[in-house]
Amino acid sequence: MLELATVQGVSLEAQGVDDSPLAIRGLTVSYGQKPAVFSVDMTVQRGGMTAIIGPNGAGKSTLLKAALGIVSPLSGQVTVFGQPLEDQRARIAYVPQRASVDWDFPTRAIDVVLMGLSRQLGLLGRVRARHLDRAIECLNRVGMREFADRQIGQLSGGQQQRVFLARALAQDADLYLLDEPFAGVDAATEKAIIAVLKSLKEAGKTVVVVHHDLATVADYFDHVFLINTRKIAEGPVAEAFTADTLQSAYGGRLATAQIDQISRALG
Amino acid sequence: MSGEEFVPLSLTPLLIGTFAAIACALPGNFLLLRKQALIGDAISHVVLPGIVVAFLLTGAISTWPMMLGAAGAAIVAVVMIEAIRRLGQIEPGAAMGVVFTTMFAAGVLLLEQSDTSAVHLDVEHALYGNLESLIWLDATGWASLLDVQALTGLPPELPRIALTLIGVSLFIWLLWRPLKISTFDEGFARTIGIRTGALGMGLVIMAAIAAVAAFDAVGSIIVIAMFICPPAAARMMTNRLETQIAWSVLFAIVSAVSGYVLAGYGPLWIGGADAVSAAGMIATVSGVILAVAAAFGPCRTRAGTPGPA
Amino acid sequence: MLWDALSLQLGYNATLVAIGATLLGVSAGVTGTFLFLRKRALVSDAISHATLPGVCLAFMVLVAFGGDGRNLIGLLLGSAISAWVGLLCMNWLTRHTRLAEDAAIGAVLSVFFGFGIVLLTVIQTMGVGRQAGLEGFLLGSTAGMLWADALIIAVGGAATLGLVMIIRRPMMLVAFDPEYAAARGLPVHRIDLAMMGLVMAVTVVGLKIVGLILIVALLIIPPVTARFWTNRSDYVVVLSGLAGGLAGYLGAALSASAPNLPTGPIIVLVSFGFFVLSLLLAPTRGVLAAILRHVRFQRRVHIRQGLLALAQGQKIYEPLTIRLLRRAGVVRADGVATEAGKACAAKALRDEKRWEVVRADQAHEATAALYDGLRDIETVLTRDQIAEIDRRIGGPQGVAT
Numbered sequence: 013m014l015e016l017a018t019v020q021g022v023s024l025e026a027q028g029v030d031d032s033p034l035a036i037r038g039l040t041v042s043y044g045q046k047p048a049v050f051s052v053d054m055t056v057q058r059g060g061m062t063a064i065i066g067p068n069g070a071g072k073s074t075l076l077k078a079a080l081g082i083v084s085p086l087s088g089q090v091t092v093f094g095q096p097l098e099d100q101r102a103r104i105a106y107v108p109q110r111a112s113v114d115w116d117f118p119t120r121a122i123d124v125v126l127m128g129l130s131r132q133l134g135l136l137g138r139v140r141a142r143h144l145d146r147a148i149e150c151l152n153r154v155g156m157r158e159f160a161d162r163q164i165g166q167l168s169g170g171q172q173q174r175v176f177l178a179r180a181l182a183q184d185a186d187l188y189l190l191d192e193p194f195a196g197v198d199a200a201t202e203k204a205i206i207a208v209l210k211s212l213k214e215a216g217k218t219v220v221v222v223h224h225d226l227a228t229v230a231d232y233f234d235h236v237f238l239i240n241t242r243k244i245a246e247g248p249v250a251e252a253f254t255a256d257t258l259q260s261a262y263g264g265r266l267a268t269a270q271i272d273q274i275s276r277a278l279g
Numbered sequence: 280m281s282g283e284e285f286v287p288l289s290l291t292p293l294l295i296g297t298f299a300a301i302a303c304a305l306p307g308n309f310l311l312l313r314k315q316a317l318i319g320d321a322i323s324h325v326v327l328p329g330i331v332v333a334f335l336l337t338g339a340i341s342t343w344p345m346m347l348g349a350a351g352a353a354i355v356a357v358v359m360i361e362a363i364r365r366l367g368q369i370e371p372g373a374a375m376g377v378v379f380t381t382m383f384a385a386g387v388l389l390l391e392q393s394d395t396s397a398v399h400l401d402v403e404h405a406l407y408g409n410l411e412s413l414i415w416l417d418a419t420g421w422a423s424l425l426d427v428q429a430l431t432g433l434p435p436e437l438p439r440i441a442l443t444l445i446g447v448s449l450f451i452w453l454l455w456r457p458l459k460i461s462t463f464d465e466g467f468a469r470t471i472g473i474r475t476g477a478l479g480m481g482l483v484i485m486a487a488i489a490a491v492a493a494f495d496a497v498g499s500i501i502v503i504a505m506f507i508c509p510p511a512a513a514r515m516m517t518n519r520l521e522t523q524i525a526w527s528v529l530f531a532i533v534s535a536v537s538g539y540v541l542a543g544y545g546p547l548w549i550g551g552a553d554a555v556s557a558a559g560m561i562a563t564v565s566g567v568i569l570a571v572a573a574a575f576g577p578c579r580t581r582a583g584t585p586g587p588a
Numbered sequence: 589m590l591w592d593a594l595s596l597q598l599g600y601n602a603t604l605v606a607i608g609a610t611l612l613g614v615s616a617g618v619t620g621t622f623l624f625l626r627k628r629a630l631v632s633d634a635i636s637h638a639t640l641p642g643v644c645l646a647f648m649v650l651v652a653f654g655g656d657g658r659n660l661i662g663l664l665l666g667s668a669i670s671a672w673v674g675l676l677c678m679n680w681l682t683r684h685t686r687l688a689e690d691a692a693i694g695a696v697l698s699v700f701f702g703f704g705i706v707l708l709t710v711i712q713t714m715g716v717g718r719q720a721g722l723e724g725f726l727l728g729s730t731a732g733m734l735w736a737d738a739l740i741i742a743v744g745g746a747a748t749l750g751l752v753m754i755i756r757r758p759m760m761l762v763a764f765d766p767e768y769a770a771a772r773g774l775p776v777h778r779i780d781l782a783m784m785g786l787v788m789a790v791t792v793v794g795l796k797i798v799g800l801i802l803i804v805a806l807l808i809i810p811p812v813t814a815r816f817w818t819n820r821s822d823y824v825v826v827l828s829g830l831a832g833g834l835a836g837y838l839g840a841a842l843s844a845s846a847p848n849l850p851t852g853p854i855i856v857l858v859s860f861g862f863f864v865l866s867l868l869l870a871p872t873r874g875v876l877a878a879i880l881r882h883v884r885f886q887r888r889v890h891i892r893q894g895l896l897a898l899a900q901g902q903k904i905y906e907p908l909t910i911r912l913l914r915r916a917g918v919v920r921a922d923g924v925a926t927e928a929g930k931a932c933a934a935k936a937l938r939d940e941k942r943w944e945v946v947r948a949d950q951a952h953e954a955t956a957a958l959y960d961g962l963r964d965i966e967t968v969l970t971r972d973q974i975a976e977i978d979r980r981i982g983g984p985q986g987v988a989t
Contacts, residue, residue, distance in 0.1 A: 037905060038897070040889050040961075045881065050961030051893045080470045086889055087906050101472040108466045116581055116686055117312060117463045118520045127460050130471060135453060163518035165581070183471075240947065241961060260948040263956045316691040317630055320698075324801070366875045367867050372690070373629040373812050377863060380805030384856035387727055387802075391848045500705060504698035511691045542706070546713075553713040555706045562702020569695055573685045581686040 031094040033058055033187045033218040034079060039088030041071070041078045047086070048074040052243045056187075056220055061213050062235040063223040065253075067262050070240040072222045073109065073191050080106055080189065092187065102131055105180035107190040110172055115165040121175045122160040125150050128182030150178040153211075155204050170201030177205055188212060190221045194228075206232055229253055287418040289543070292410050295437050296501070296539050296561060299493035300531035302444040303505035305451055306486040308520075308527055311510040312462050317372070318357070318483055319506030321379040322490045323499035325356040328386030329491075335393055342435065346491055353487035356382055357480075408498025410539070410557040413437070436496040443492035450485045458482065459520060498558045505531055508565035515576030534565035594841045602844035604738040605730045609797055609836035609855060611745040613806060616790045617832025618752055620807035621814065621825045622783050625763040630693050631678070631784060632807040636791045636800040637697035638674025639667035640704025643725050643795075644711060651714070660737055663725075664744075664792050671788045674700050679781070728799030728852040730840075737796055744793035748786055759783050760821055798852035805856040806832060813863045816870035835859035887912055888962050892936060894918070898925050899937035939965045942977045 034056040041049045049071035056062055064072045077083045079090050081097055092100035105128070125147040126139060133139065151157045154174040159167060167175065173193055180188055188209070194202050209219050209232075223229065229236060229249065236253045238244035238261045245257035303319065310316050326349040333348025334340060356378050364374040417423065417432030424430070451458065461468035461475045468475050490502045513526035538561030543554045573579055623629055646666020647657045655662070674696045681692035708722065752759075761769045762779045770776045787807060794803040814827035839855030868875050894909040895918065904910055904923075913919045918929030925933065942965050947956040955968050965974060 038893055040893060042885070042889070045885055046960045047889065047962070050889075051896060077466070080466075082466050082469050086886055087893060087909065089905055098472070101470065104470060106467060106470040108464065112466050113464050114312070114462070118514065118518050118523050118578075119459075119463060120519065123519070124463075127456075127463070127467070130456050130460060133456065135456060163578075179467075241959060256948075260944060263947045263949070263953060311691055314688050314690055316688070316694045317633075320633065320694055363867065366878070367812070367816065368873070369812055369815075370627050370629070372627065373624055373808055376629050376633065376804055376808035377812055377860070380802060380808065380856055381860040384802055384805065384853035384860075387850060388853040388857065391850050391853075500698060500702050503694060504702055507691055507694035507698060511687055511695055514687070515685060546710075554709075555713075556709040559702040559705030559709065562698050563706055566695065566699025566702070569699070573681060573687070576685075579685045 031058070032056055032091075033093055034189075034220065035091045035094075036075075036079060037089045039075070039078055039090070040086045041074050041083055041088075042086050043074075047241060049078065049085075049239070050241050052088075052239065054237055054243065054246065056218060056237075057235055058218055059213065059216050060235045061209060061219045061221070061233045062237055063221055063229050063233040064237045064239060065223055065226070065229065065261070066239040066244070070261070072239060075239060076106075076189055076191055076220070076222055080104065103186040105183040105185035105188050107173075107176045107180050107188070107193055109191045109195070110169060110176075113164075113176075115172075117164065119164055120160065121151065121156060121162050121164060121167065121178075122147055124164055124175050125178045125182050128179040131183070147178075147182055150181040151175070153181060153208055154178045168198075170197035173197050174201055174204060177208060181208070186217055188217060188219045190219070192222050192224060194223070194225060226258070283420045286420055286423060287415050289539075290418070291415040291434055291437055292413045292557070293536060293539055295413055295434070295440055295496045296410055296535040296557065297532055298437075298440040298444045299497050299501060300505045300509070300535040300561070301528055302440065302447045302489040303486075303493055303502055304509040304527045304531040305447050305524070306482060306489060307506040308510040308513070308524055309451075309458055309462055309482055310486060310506060311514065312520075313479070313482075315371075315483070316507050316511075317375060318486060319490060320503050321356055321360065321375045322353045322487050323494060323502045324379040325352045325382040325386075326491060326494050326499060328352050328382045328389065331386050331389045331393070335389065342439075342495065346495060349491040349494065350487055352382065353491060354484060357483050357487065408494070408496065408501070408558050410497045411543070411554065413496065440492050440496050443489055447485055447489050450481070454478065454481070497561075500562050501558045504562035504565045505534070508562075508569045509534065512565075512569040512572035512576070515572040515579040518578050530565065530568050534561050534568060538562070538564040592845070594838075601730075601733060602840070604733055604735065605797070605844065605851060606837055606840040608730075608733070608738045608741040608745075609840035609851065610833050611742055611836070612790070612794050612797055613810070613832035613834070613836025613839075613855070613859075614829045615745040615749045615752075615832075616794060616803070616806035617810035617814075617828040617830070618749060618825055619786050619790045620832075621811040621828045622752070622756075622759045622763055623787055623807060624811035624815070625760070625821060625824070626780075626783065628689065629808045629811075630690070630804075631675075632787050632791065633804045634678055634693040634697040634700075635671050635675060635784065635788050636803050637704075638700040639671045639791060639795065639800050640701055640725070641707055642666035642668065642670025642673075643722060644704055644707035645670065647711060647722060648707070648714070658722075660740055660796065663722075664740070664795065667725075667795060668788060668792045670700065671791060672785070675781070675784050675788065724799070725795050726799050726801060727850065728795070728797050728802065730797055730843075730851045733796070741793050741796065744789065748789045748793065751789075752786055755779070755782060756825070764821070798855060802852045802856050805859060806836070809856070809859045809863050810835065813859070813866045816866040816873045831859070831862050835862060891916060891918075892962055895929075895933045895936035896940060898929065899933035941981055942974065945977045945980055 032055050034054070036052060036054040039049055039052045040047055052075060054075070064075060066072050074083060078085045090097050093103060126143065128150070129143055129146065133143065148157060148160060151160055154177050156171060156174050156178060159171060164172065164175065177193065193205055209221070212219055221233070223233070230253065234249060235247065236249050237246045238252065238257050240261045244261040245252040307316070307319065310318055329349035329352025330345040332352070333344045337344045359378045360371070360374050363369055363377060364371050367374070413434040413436055415433055417429040419429070457468065457473045457478055461473050461478055465475050486506070493502050493505070509527040509530035510523070512530050513523045516526045517523050539557050541564065542557040542560035546553060546555055620629070620632065623632060643663050643666055646663050649666070650659055650662050651657045678692045678696045681687050681695065682689050711722065758769070758774055758779050759782070761772070761774060762776050766776050790807065791800070791803050794806060798806060810828040810832035811824065813831050814824045817827055818824055835858045836855055839858040840851055842858065843849040843851040843854040866874065871877055890906065890909040890912050894904055894913045897904050898918070910919070910923065913929070914921065917926060918932055919925050943959055946952040946969070947959055958968055
């Protein structure tokens with residue numbers, strides 16, 4: 013059934029139907045009585061690297077979670093590659109914020125990566141040598157091969173983040189969604205992660221990252237999506253990531269000096 | 280001890296105790312990791328109102344209606360806990376405390392109100408069962424295991440709990456991957472299309488079935504102890520889930536067998552005349568195992584916060 | 589009959605039980621509040637079950653020394669000691685191993701209770717007879733309550749209540765924010781133990797009336813009930829004490845008014861009745877209030893989104909939005925906007941533009957934080973301020989407000 017869905021997806025693409033990797037229309041999500049995301053439209057460009065940017069509490073992670081169906085929206089629609097989310101799950105890989113996982117769980121790094129293969133494995137399929145090889149290869153890509161047998165809670169924050177990226181790689185998806193992958197990680201990890209993401213992009217995959225570091229946006233990404241409860245701006249970095257849009261998104265929260273600095277850096 | 284004595288008097292209670300212990304310990308592993316360990320406690324308390332209501336409805340002490348009543352009560356309790364937790368925004372522990380104490384109180388009240396004194400239905404029985412009485416009188420020795428005539432005289436609790444154990448094992452075997460993934464990382468599980476809500480409910484219902492079947496044979500105290508102690512002790516022995524399950528099964532078997540033997544023969548060894556409660560002793564042994572694992576288990580302490588890279 | 593019971597005219601024993609139950613309800617409700625606010629409500633379950641081996645051991649000791657095995661003070665002392673040991677085991681497990689608190693609670697309660705049952709069967713075989721009194725501790729038995737028993741309960745309950753009042757401030761601080769309390773130099777671990785000690789005292793005192801399984805209800809249900817009605821911690825304590833006391837009093841009276849109504853379960857059920865009423869009807873935290881709020885909120889969101897879509901000439905996808913807009917007279921049955929609807933939509937879009945200005949302007953930082961997509965701009969800015977913003981936006985000023 014899952015494979016059928018993928019096949020359909022390919023055939024629809026061939027017909028040239030609107031096939032943005034992730035399209036959101038009129039999305040509103042609220043915790044209690046205050047919307048975290050209000051009436052947001054988003055269209056992610058195929059094959060690009062998009063940063064979702066906004067101040068703390070602006071609804072960045074919520075937008076991602078609603079796109080994945082982890083939180084249920086008050087209104088709005090999400091399509092993935094032009095089709096309902098449920099039919100396209102096999103083509104999405106998600107790297108959650110580190111805080112959302114039970115670090116005390118009895119499982120090793122390699123087991124976590126194998127979880128990314130659960131679609132191929134099905135319910136009862138045995139883990140065979142080729143699955144193990146694939147998992148180790150993914151760990152290798154993030155530079156974590158020698159930690160394969162470590163219990164997940166015994167790794168450092170940056171190492172944990174890399175293991176979760178390896179799990180996403182194992183899923184071999186077309187759309188990668190990452191929630192603050194660079195938060196609280198060491199410089200080596202940040203470098204390793206961005207190298208992997210760039211290689212994904214070169215392979216024609218689409219990458220969407222919730223990002224908080226304005227200074228690196230222009231280096232890492234080619235598209236931005238600015239949000240502060242509502243959509244502020246969307247488009248290529250050169251057009252949408254400007255002093256004006258930042259002022260709109262961050263308001264008084266971002267010092268003028270900072271904005272000047274960034275716009276200077278952008279040239 | 281010879282077969283003539285062992286098979287009719289001890290074999291069936293030993294098997295029943297062991298099967299019940301494993302049937303509870305298996306789902307207990309997941310409940311423990313999901314921080315829902317006390318669901319077993321809640322379920323075993325609400326079994327009482329379930330069987331009393333079943334008795335009042337059917338007017339007879341018969342097993343199937345009572346087991347259905349108990350299972351129904353367990354499901355009602357789980358739904359109520361979930362509803363109160365969400366609707367009232369109350370922390371799960373308190374919601375659980377509200378529900379199971381209330382349902383237990385209702386059970387005791389119904390018991391007092393109805394005329395059940397003539398039949399064997401009382402709170403003490405519900406709490407610690409009567410494992411020692413589940414003997415196989417038709418057996419004459421090991422040969423009886425092949426004797427169809429004698430096999431029909433087996434206490435009905437034995438096939439019931441064996442069936443339950445098979446059901447629980449199948450459930451966990453079939454849903455192993457989704458269970459593992461959703462317990463570890465619920466958000467990720469949802470992104471790959473696992474229905475985490477339904478799966479969690481399924482696990483709790485499976486635990487309820489195990490609890491009710493085990494309760495029918497051995498009383499609720501073993502149920503609570505086996506849901507928690509063997510998995511908790513097993514968690515301190517290993518950092519792999521597969522290995523943890525294996526340890527928990529081993530601990531469950533050791534608790535059941537040595538608890539039964541100690542209850543039956545322990546007092547004789549120290550000069551006493553009568554056996555003590557096997558259910559209580561099994562729970563006590565599982566506690567001793569947990570204490571040893573907590574003091575010496577290789578993985579007994581938390582991984583701790585991640586250090587520098 | 590019920591009236592007689594409520595006015596304490598059903599005889600000596602019933603009156604004793606009613607007074608005892610009321611006092612117990614108050615002290616359990618007050619003590620339980622701290623446990624509930626500390627998010628450790630079920631610790632009481634472990635403590636109460638852990639009393640059983642102590643009761644049995646005390647009985648055996650009393651008999652061994654030739655005393656009356658059912659001496660209440662002796663049994664309560666035994667239960668207190670074993671509950672304390674259980675508490676220490678639980679604390680050790682959570683502090684020194686990787687077990688979470690719920691697993692430690694379950695382990696202690698089942699193992700101690702199981703061991704207690706082993707001891708019960710030992711007592712059964714001791715041949716001293718009359719051990720039936722001990723099983724009364726499982727579910728409570730008020731039938732043969734003596735003046736001396738009532739006195740013990742009253743004194744014990746009052747003493748516990750007094751102690752709670754003395755250390756209520758540090759306990760509340762620890763319950764609210766243990767790390768801050770530790771930073772202030774409070775001995776958090778010892779205050780926690782003191783809290784548990786008080787819970788243990790209530791449990792022990794309550795064994796005679798409601799028994800060890802149901803005392804948990806008196807410690808948990810009243811605080812949960814009280815929490816629905818107030819957001820202030822000191823009010824929760826008082827309301828919880830009231831709810832507990834009232835449940836104890838009504839429950840004892842009800843149970844005395846008819847045969848076969850055991851005191852413990854009736855008190856618990858009355859308490860649960862209060863809880864259900866609060867869950868449904870409490871003004872802001874209650875279910876009915878929450879449902880009404882959510883429905884109203886969702887409608888506002890849909891209407892607002894619909895208006896913005898109309899103003900920008902976008903297609904509306906959601907059937908609910910279309911239905912709500914039609915009902916509000918904003919669009920006709922065929923989906924075309926009415927004149928009034930067009931005006932509303934233009935106003936919504938205009939407001940949105942105004943908000944944009946406000947949120948980009950550092951001078952309006954405090955106001956900008958109020959933005960949630962729904963709030964009418966007139967509620968946060970003065971007429972002059974809005975006029976100033978409109979001047980900056982430019983274009984027609986004539987949107988009706």
